[in-house]
Amino acid sequence: MLVEEGRAKVNLTLRVVGRRVDGYHDLESVVAFADCADRLSLLPGDELKLATSGPLANDCGEIADNLVLKAARLLGETIPDLKLGAFTLHKVLPVAAGIGGGSADAAAALRLLAGLNGLSLDDERLRDVALATGADVPVCLLSRAADMTGVGEGLLPLDLPTMPCVLVNPRVHVATRDVFAALGLRSGELLVGITDVIEAVAWPEKGASLEDWIAQLEQTGNDLEAPAMRIQPVIGEVLSALRTASGALLARMSGSGATCFAIFADATAAARAAEKIRQEHPGWWVHAGSLS
Incomplete structure (x- = not known):
């Protein structure tokens, strides 16, 4: 039995540059990635299968549509005689929540299959399949902080300090396509000026403090926050x-929502805030931990 974690992905910033003529944004x-994760195991065998367990297993939808199977099938189509097997997904992350739960699971599946088949994570075929599976899968494949650009294919590694955080999801699903539709960009339309497109964002260098990062992150928000709230x-x-x-210190929505996060100066403050929110909103999903 091989095991991998699908860590929650958190968009500390999200700028929509524009909508391409092919319809993609x-x-x-x-x-960044949180310390809460789904768990995916793989039992090598002749038949590709997926079973689900865990507190949020019922939210996974149709097994046949799961991104774990999509990623495995695409890799099998790309690499002849790929060894496969039976996956079991222990689901604890909310779905359709803006934290890449399904993408993280698909990325975990690709890492498991890479290990089973002796493939490097730098294998171009693995990266191509990750992007074909979903825009967030390439960054989840490495599960390390990065500046992600394009439609998910551009990844510049970043060195983040450990960030104490609280993640909160009100247990409502938000479809990514609906949020982008609400953004209302026409095909070929830019949302930012051409100067902003050309100039690269200068993020703090290795060794920068949490305060340095907060100051820089405050300069860029999440362009999907307003349409998601509508x-x-x-x-x-x-x-x-x-x-x-x-x-x-900083609070905003992740991805296309509805999960939101706050960064705190220390873990004690984060834990206290999480407990207060749990008491006031017992129906919400709340996690206190860290981002890195």
Whole structure:
């Protein structure tokens, strides 16, 4: 039995550069990973299968549509005689939540199959399959902080300090396609000026403090936050709960929502804030931990 974790992906920033003529949106996003994760195991065998377990297994939808199987099938089509097997997904991360749960699971599947078949994570075929599976899968494949650009293919590694955080999801699903539709960009339309497209964002270098990162992150928000709140106004309530929490340094929505996060100066403040939010909103999913 081989085991991998699918860590939650958090978009610390998300800038929509524009909509390409092929309908896809070009993005620029600082991505970090949380210490909460789904767990995916693989039992090598002749038949490709997937079973689900865990507290949120019922939210996974149709097994046949799961990104774990999509990634495995695409890799099998790319690499002849690929060894496969039976996957078991222990699901603890909310789905359709803006933290890349499905993408992280697909990336974990690719890492498991790479290990089983003696493939390097730098194998171009693996990277191509990751991108074909979904825009967030390439960054989840490496599961390390990066500045992600384009439609997910551009990855510049970043050195983040450990960031104490609280993640909150109000247990409502938000479809990514609906949020981008609400953004309302026409084919070929740019959302930022051409100067902004040309100039690279200068993120803090290795060894920079949490305070340095917060100061830089405050300069760029999440362009999908406003359209997502129009679709699910409860996101505004989540952000309010996080922004008013004692010790919160920065709070915003991740991805296309509805999960939001806050970064704190220390783990104690994060834990206290999480407990307060749990008590006031017992129906919400709340995690206190760290980003890196």
